[in-house]
Amino acid sequence: MAADAPIPAARRPSAAKVRLLEVADELFYAEGINMVGIDRIIAEAGVTKATFYKQYGSKDTLILEYIVGRDRQIRESLTELERTAPDPAATLRTLVDTIISDTNRLDFRGCPFINAAAEFPDPAHPVRRAIVAHRDWFTSFLESLLERVGHPTPGAAADELYLLRDGAMAGGYAGDPIAATSALTRAAERVLREALG
CATH class of the missing domain: 1.10.357.10 (Tetracycline Repressor, domain 2)
Structure with a gap:
């Protein structure tokens, strides 16, 4: 990249990724991380399982986020x-x-x-x-x-x-x-x- 080339803007996370994290944040805090399963987060976020795995890959990644x-x-x-x-x-x-x-x-x-x-x-x-x-x-x-x-x-x-x-x-x-x-x-x-x- 040339020295005077513009720095590419950081990509905004998708709406699905943001929603999954919002739901996880609320449930993990209210009920405990290990008590809340991925299927419940997916259902409450209104996304598909494929979308969850595309965005986070695993529950561990979501927990860390x-x-x-x-x-x-x-x-x-x-x-x-x-x-x-x-x-x-x-x-x-x-x-x-x-x-x-x-x-x-x-x-x-x-x-x-x-x-x-x-x-x-x-x-x-x-x-x-x-x-x-x-x-x-x-x-x-x-x-x-x-x-x-x-x-x-x-x-x-x-x-x-x-x-x-x-x-x-x-x-x-x-x-x-x-x-x-x-x-x-x-x-x-x-x-x-x-x-x-």
Whole structure:
């Protein structure tokens, strides 16, 4: 390709591919990945089995796309939040508010990444590797915010906040969401006080 040749536009996924992923995303999160069969996804998406196999080839590929898609949504959302918030402390507070809001949704079923990790125990599985990549990115995002806020130990504080986020999401689904999110709010404010003095 010549240096001045235009870069070809990325091909948009077909409507069938998008629909299959939308249906899978909804069902995998609501009911569990291993509980939902391909035939049900195909039926609810309104496509043929041949179309499914042409678009994804296997359920494993669709599962990985589900995890990667959830990761992409969160990265885009947090990047936009960081861009529009007045400062890193406001970004952290808004993030905590978002987690609290999520736990109060009627369709809330906990963290999709923790749920998926429970269904894929092999750490070498591509789904588990994608989950680890997501968690590493999220922790780095928190660490960067805490560093800019001036926290004396931003890495340790990011680990603590992420663990608290995990606990709030698990506790909010399996137990009392008010108690879980109240604990998250208190801990996040303590972490910010450590930075802001």
